[in-house]
Amino acid sequence: MNNPVLVEVLRGEAVESRHAGAVVAVDADGRKVLALGDVKRRVFPRSAIKAIQALPLVESGAADRYGFGPEELALACASHSGEPGHVAVVERMLARLSLDEGALKCGVHWPIHQASAQALAHAGGMARAVHNNCSGKHAGFLCLACSIDADPTRYVQPSHPVQRLVRDTLEVLSGASLPPEVCAVDGCSVPTWALPLDALALTFARFATGARMLPERAHAAARLREACTTWPWHVAGTGRFCTDVMTLFGARLFLKTGAEGVYCAALPELGIGIAVKSDDGAGRAAEVMVAAALDRLLNNDVDSAALEPFVRPIIRNWNGIVVGGMRPTEAFKP
């Protein structure tokens, strides 16, 4: 089955490109409040579930044991841009563990934030593991490994206690089976499990509400939500969609991107979770899809006005001239 076209890219008045995809929003009991496209197809959630991957870190007491506060928790849930402020928090996390960045197994890349990358090059620096957008998540994994006395050099292996805790947490919250056949390797070398898109939305409905969770887990979810919505810059960075939209909504919205066109969101006030997949893996399309879904679900003029620049972003060229834009298709109409 082909998924419907959900986003159009315009050049002038003409449609230049089209993005198909699927969007689903459910409550904590799995009741669908919005469903577009094939919402049963399994998708790799990638970095969109970093907050779920961080639940064992908090509910086990590991984060408290090593003095991780809200900023450190936000970094554990982050795909950060590698700006100096992000790097400083990750280095603080490693220092609390008495580890250096050689312990990070995420691999090395230059900061996503272009000006930070240029400043680094200008100063004669090089890309390091702390600049990797996943370095905060990996520092969180290391914290959990240290806390449970597991080998801190093998924490990316699927059989490692840290990844087994992550997998079990995702399986319980999503209600989806996660056998080895649906496990692959993520960009930062940890396992990623494909699960049905609606099960991913259910995971975030529970993360939003604490419903159908043990009290320690519900409390951990609330702490992580509060950390990320209080420190949205920590979760992504300057000019990034997650940061800008979470800044608008404060505690009302948790939002997280994953590679290959995935977005997850949690709306505590409505008690629902949202999961989005742009079939082609395009982040730009997934952003419009999740913004359009939020607009429809929140369904009020004030939020609509705030979301407008994200639902219908403008495209400018290298001279700053408006050359087009993006828009959701009719599929989003009630």
Next chain:
Amino acid sequence: MNNPVLVEVLRGEAVESRHAGAVVAVDADGRKVLALGDVKRRVFPRSAIKAIQALPLVESGAADRYGFGPEELALACASHSGEPGHVAVVERMLARLSLDEGALKCGVHWPIHQASAQALAHAGGMARAVHNNCSGKHAGFLCLACSIDADPTRYVQPSHPVQRLVRDTLEVLSGASLPPEVCAVDGCSVPTWALPLDALALTFARFATGARMLPERAHAAARLREACTTWPWHVAGTGRFCTDVMTLFGARLFLKTGAEGVYCAALPELGIGIAVKSDDGAGRAAEVMVAAALDRLLNNDVDSAALEPFVRPIIRNWNGIVVGGMRPTEAFKP
């Protein structure tokens, strides 16, 4: 109509993302030898037609008048990576015109080539118009403007003699009408006209063969093909698809990418032109589509083996681990 899925992106053994699109190959009389998806839908060719945009530069005698040789012609057809070697040729073109880079109206961006951008930042440099991937094309437009005594400050306007010559050339070669309603503004501020995908392929079948062209234009096409296939690094840059694939095939293949998932190719030995559009605008998918189309059309084991890394590229993560790959779908099977 939804176009078929033509490319799948794998993570582990599972399909993670899917790219729909259209592919067409025709001979110089417009006879189709391959057609997948809706090949009548208009697409903006963007930078994929830079060689067509350069035809008036050569056939008018302007390039010869200002001493542009094969390297300069290849740069006029290029979406270059802004490496020092590219910048040097563009600066030479401007010097021949007694202009400085302030004459370029393409806008400013950092070199696409990451190491060149970092070296520039390290040296305390800034992004300049010569680094813009379109700066060679713009230097070509300036050359034509100077040669025909047209205002060199307004050469990006649709009504300027340079852009009228470009438009007329494209209209004649493609056989498509190009009214103002299908004109939009490109990333570098020049006009771009949407035309049916099969008309774009026909344009390149004629560019490949010189068939149904006046002799001066056929000669100009042959010179531009020879320039680009002799200097493939000039047309794109280090590690780029156009450069690497043209280097493999030499004079047998002209190939050019455009933004938003467009590719055009000319195969003189078969007398055909190819046009590709990934619906979602993804360059990675358009690369696999054009490689798979070449593989099918050339239809021999030696070329198949050479094309294999482009037809089925491997995806590695930040640690160099193979995490997946890309592949064309069954739609490409004869």
